Amino acid sequence: MIVFVLQLVVAGLTVGSAYALVALGYHVILRATRAINFSQGEFVVLGGLVAYTIVHVLHASPWIGLIGATAAGFALGWVYERIVLRPAARNGDIAVIIATIGCVYILLYGHALIWGSLPQPLAPFTGAQGQAIHPGGVAIQEQSLWVFALLALAFAALWLLFDRTTFGKAIRAAAVNPVGAQLVGIDVNAARAASVGIAIALAAFGGTLIGPITLVGGTAGIAIAIKGFVGAVAGGLDSPMGCAVGGLAVGVIEKLLAGWLPYQAVDPVVYALLLLVLIVRPQGLFGRKDAVRD
């Protein structure tokens, strides 16, 4: 029983890492542009597919795949801000939401056109597919260990970037007070584009990390986007730590539910969790109360 539960927890933390990266992406974009990107989950899928192409078509190492997917994510994010988010923002908040939903369609069915609609296996970073260690009888895939380590690395890098570099401070200043930031010489538009770039890079990074475990491609994007949002809201959209913890927690809850509930019943329960959190504690576990309304 204990082993079974621990097994579920490990599996949950693994997929939860992807949700945590999506949630962090929401946080970064929201901070810079006051928008939520509904296509964040599709960028996770796309990241995995880019890595797949690099690894399985160009026969490069999985590490090159990871770096390539992340870099591609950043570039796409930059462009995405320029051609979708920024122009749509001129027509109001609802226009931004609708535009990002339009992009869900473009990405979801667009990648099916290129890569086909069936999910593909991605090679793990080290060892053979599914190779695992067994501490105390709990099987932990080697890839899961990489997922945890790299999630921690990404989180640390984000923290260093936003809290310890001038560049990060410029991005934060641009978000808090665009006019004031402009007056002290910060290029607010570039800061926003960079933020969205970082957020999409995080999504692509996450897609590559869990790709070897969950397969890449397919229609999982919307579910990932919502679950990431559940995590972000549960932890607190305005808190990076909250987003990370919330995302991981959603993954664990999902897998624990899957241990007992029929397969198709799991997602609706996780979504109901979102409504519950929104009603009971909209600022999230780590969030401040005044951060809720917009």
Added chain:
Amino acid sequence: MIERLRRDVRALPVIALAVIAYGIVAHASAFALQVGTYAGIFATGAIGLSLLLGNSAQISLGQAGFFALGAYAVAWLTTSAGWSFIPAAAVGVVAATVVGLGVGLIALRFAGHYLAMATLAFGLIVYGVFSQLDAFGGVNGITDIPPIDIFGHALSNAHAYWFAWLAAALCAWATWNLLRSRTGRAFAALSGDPLAAEVAGVPVKRYKLLAFAYAGALAGLSGALYAGYLGLVIPAAMGVQLSIDFLLMAVLGGSGNISGALIGAALVAGLDVAGHTWENWRLVAYGVLVVCVVIFFPGGLAGIYVRRGRSRREAERDGFAQAAAGAGTHAEAPRERSVPAAAQGESPLRIERVRKRFGGLVAVHDVSFTLEAGRLTSLIGPNGAGKTTLFNAISGVSAPSAGEIVIRGRSVTGWPAHRIVALGVGRSFQNARLFADLTVLENVVLGAFRRERSGFVADLLALRSARHDEREAVERARATLRDLGLERRAGVYARDLTFGERRRVELARAVVSDPWLLLLDEPAAGLNAAERATLRRDVLDLRSHGVTMLLIEHDMRLVMSISDRVLVLNFGELIADGTPETVRNDPAVIAAYLGDERAAGDMRSEA
């Protein structure tokens, strides 16, 4: 607003003709008829979402959830319970309405992306529940649903086409009734400026909820028709894709337009069929289309004929018409202002140790005073003294942290603004918050909101009571505009007014419902000398009619010359209270104003 609606509705006969022509031409082809029928079925739901999105400024990505409720109600009740179509559909619509109210309640707590994500989750939950429940056939859904029957008469496929479009036409008619009535004005106000709407007397939350329930009901009806027509419901047809299809219809056609929703539904139904063989390409194209529309054509297709700017001739004609309408009734006896019962014993306003804290800052600190009925009291004080904060507390814009506010003997502490307005309290804002997209007349009619009584159903069905109310409100607004010499500007959009005019229109909006207590926040700020003189006359006129007034003002000449009593606020505390004479000579007041030489000078020069 009415002008936009008029242009929108003017397209409806054209659409009706197109629907009839298509029905006749497509009669020969079962396939073509089927496409047309789907368009009609989806049009119903699209009208609801279009209203939600365009008129109440809320979003739903879960319309498929409401659709599923309607569809499953018909499917289950007509197969397992043996009901006929109409009662089954009614149950479905009621279920969708009730659930819509529930989702709307969640929506009230959040705006924007929270709401979008929550409704997306809601749609997926409904989808999940229906695919799980064996009673509803699980993922296989319910099959062999009998065709739509009207009083025992089963509809053929050709009849179904007409029936679907008849339902859409009824919904279009009802929505039109709503939008041109008091309800429509409430929507226009709350989507323009929720706070100003609330202060004009519109219960914003109730109307937002109403929009959600209405959109839910129409989506439910859409689903009911779908189940009856197709004879089969499966959960897979009611997932996220359908919700996004509805969104596409509303956005493509131009949200907030009835004709737009119809065009959007027809277009998407057509594209769905035409692109069936290239599924992925079609859906990518939908995505591109949505992105392009919201960026380049936020008004959608209907925007082409609805949002066109008015020609000068039209504007002039409207102006003359309004002026003429005003002149026509001008000869009648001057408008009866219901004289407020000044001597009811109760003070119009008593505030008791009111405090307002923002984090660590105490903006208003234990202020108490009582106004005398029929008197004009001014509230002065240096910038940042807490005057507007106090106004906000009194008018219900933001509840005080402590203390009590008593209006005519009733404790109203913590009441929402619209309820305080309903008691007969009018207010103006420092920066004249008008609804920019409404005309002057429409802005002022909104002020009469609390006077109107017609309910939602009366509005929906355009009952006589609703139309009577409407006429009365417009008459009232016209009379007020006439009193204030604004009748020639009645047809002008508020955004095209000068600042001084905006101020006067705001005053008109505040007094149109005959308030007996008026809170005016810096009414003279930004006015030129002539406008100030007019303002002075208007204010004195209101006082002579027995209206109790509380005035925030920096213009000391005005304050000292018209006030019966002056209250001075400094750093959130009341430091003086008395006649202009005593306040002017109060050393504490002079000290407070020393930083503001000009005002202090004004004060002394008046002495």
